[in-house]
Amino acid sequence: MSFYGMNSLNMQTISQQHTIPKIDPKAENKVLREQTDAFEAVIVKMFLDTAMKDEKNLFTSQDDPGDKIYKSMYRDELAKTGAGSFGFSQMLYDYLSQKEK
Secondary structure (H helix, E strand, O other): OOOOOOOHHHHHHHHHHOOOOOOOOOOOHHHHHHHHHHHHHHHHHHHHHHHOOOOOOOOOOOOOHHHHHHHHHHHHHHHHHHOOOOOHHHHHHHHHHHHOO
């Protein structure tokens, strides 16, 4: 299923869980790169959330809400740190920068 083929219910679910950054195709190159990297970070975070959802608690054997928050923050930082290196950002940047020229 393509991104454009997703129904509005799926998009609402994604937007409730993750803040989808706005991308302005007419932005300067540096700003456009930052926006596409931020978009890639959201995609990577979604992958990490899905892949690590059954991960055991890090510090306790009980279901601790603090542990869930810590793991979510950890995955968020992993996604932000890795943004720009998976290729989604580059493909989107190339497409948008060529389209406007």
